[in-house]
Amino acid sequence: MKTLVMVGAGHSNLIAINLLATSLPLNIEIILISDVAKAPYSGMLPGYLAGNYSEDEIVFDLEKLSLHYNFRLIIGEVIKIDTNANSIKLASGETIIYDCLSINTGIHPQKIEGNEESNEHLIYVKPLSHLIPKWKKIVGRNENDLNFAVVGAGSAGCEVATAITLRRMGKVTLFTRGPQILPELGPGARNKVENQLSKLNIQVRTHSNINSLNSNTLMLNNGQSYQFDYVFITTGAQPNHILGDLTCDEKGFIITNKYLLASEKNNVFASGDCISFDKNPLPKAGVFAVRQGPILASNIQAYLDSHPMTEYRPQKEFLKILLIGDEMALAVRGNKSLKGYFSWKLKEYLDRKFMNKYQKL
Numbered sequence: 036m037k038t039l040v041m042v043g044a045g046h047s048n049l050i051a052i053n054l055l056a057t058s059l060p061l062n063i064e065i066i067l068i069s070d071v072a073k074a075p076y077s078g079m080l081p082g083y084l085a086g087n088y089s090e091d092e093i094v095f096d097l098e099k100l101s102l103h104y105n106f107r108l109i110i111g112e113v114i115k116i117d118t119n120a121n122s123i124k125l126a127s128g129e130t131i132i133y134d135c136l137s138i139n140t141g142i143h144p145q146k147i148e149g150n151e152e153s154n155e156h157l158i159y160v161k162p163l164s165h166l167i168p169k170w171k172k173i174v175g176r177n178e179n180d181l182n183f184a185v186v187g188a189g190s191a192g193c194e195v196a197t198a199i200t201l202r203r204m205g206k207v208t209l210f211t212r213g214p215q216i217l218p219e220l221g222p223g224a225r226n227k228v229e230n231q232l233s234k235l236n237i238q239v240r241t242h243s244n245i246n247s248l249n250s251n252t253l254m255l256n257n258g259q260s261y262q263f264d265y266v267f268i269t270t271g272a273q274p275n276h277i278l279g280d281l282t283c284d285e286k287g288f289i290i291t292n293k294y295l296l297a298s299e300k301n302n303v304f305a306s307g308d309c310i311s312f313d314k315n316p317l318p319k320a321g322v323f324a325v326r327q328g329p330i331l332a333s334n335i336q337a338y339l340d341s342h343p344m345t346e347y348r349p350q351k352e353f354l355k356i357l358l359i360g361d362e363m364a365l366a367v368r369g370n371k372s373l374k375g376y377f378s379w380k381l382k383e384y385l386d387r388k389f390m391n392k393y394q395k396l
């Protein structure tokens with residue numbers, strides 16, 4: 036019996052399992068190791084925070100998937116990968132030997148200096164599974180005069196700030212160290228989001244480099260300080276510390292080749308946000324992990340059958356749809372953008388279609 040171990044219930048691993056479960060011969064066991072039993076889908080997270088979706092609607096129920104696709108699910112945290120010994124170690128102390136390994140563990144936030152996990156005022160948006168229980172607690176307070184800060188004004192930061200505002204629980208300030216929000220967007224699309232944030236009374240503070248958070252006081256590098264009930268951190272992308280002897284780029288992301296292979300032994304694949312693809316960093320967006328899923332499945336199968344592998348070719352442009360208001364989104368592709376109800380409906384349709392494949396089994 037051969038063993039295929041998938042670490043992390045990220046998008047690519049789940050798509051690959053979906054495809055491999057019906058095509059792999061019965062003498063290959065699939066094991067999925069996830070640190071959470073219900074893995075949230077980030078595309079619908081802003082809608083969940085805004086109150087449009089229930090928790091059940093936005094999570095992959097891994098137990099249910101394991102029964103349907105007949106794989107072994109281990110809920111646990113992988114703490115070490117040893118590609119020489121073909122083994123992985125879990126926090127529980129268990130060691131698992133693999134024939135083929137697929138790593139899809141996403142990113143972790145850059146920690147704010149001088150802070151501990153136990154600070155109830157501090158909420159890291161990633162991992163999403165840790166955010167959900169904290170959000171439920173905040174919503175459960177049933178208050179409408181809370182003071183929120185969101186740090187980081189990329190897509191995730193702008194969507195989180197918007198979603199919190201739509202819950203009408205208080206006021207929201209968005210901090211960015213740069214001169215403007217959404218540096219990755221063109222000026223037309225950026226203006227639309229800026230106008231919308233202003234309509235929602237979200238205050239944007241540019242050139243605001245966060246230094247530390249002391250209890251509920253956010254300190255900036257320029258000496259200014261602000262008090263908040265809750266500070267949401269959306270900045271920074273750091274890979275996992277588990278990657279052991281794999282070759283990584285200077286930021287620590289696993290270097291893969293064009294076949295998504297991460298080791299010269301050809302039996303370790305990596306995909307999604309945790310990789311530096313073919314030495315080229317791709318945007319940290321779920322759409323890339325989703326597109327990598329079928330290639331990952333095909334190359335795992337090719338490795339097991341000793342067949343040639345398929346190249347993954349990242350798309351040059353991709354559709355990004357941001358929640359920017361109540362039933363309102365901004366769809367952006369290249370330098371074109373469309374704001375309004377239609378974009379929101381399109382996002383809703385695409386997200387639900389994707390999730391239905393895993394929820395309506």
Ligand SMILES: Cc1cc2nc3c(=O)[nH]c(=O)nc-3n(C[C@H](O)[C@H](O)[C@H](O)COP(=O)(O)OP(=O)(O)OC[C@H]3O[C@@H](n4cnc5c(N)ncnc54)[C@H](O)[C@@H]3O)c2cc1C
Nearest residue numbers: 043045046070077113140141191307308319320321322324
């Ligand atoms: C608020 C927000 C909104 C977003 N909206 C969009 C969007 O609309 N469209 C888009 O394309 N992108 C979006 N993104 C980006 C998107 O979240 C990521 O690009 C995407 O989730 C990456 O997927 P992944 O497959 O790499 O892994 P992830 O989805 O991050 O999953 C990795 C999994 O591995 C698990 N894991 C991590 N470490 C371990 C370990 N040691 N042991 C076991 N399990 C582990 C994690 O808990 C997690 O379940 C958004 C991000 C945020 C924060």
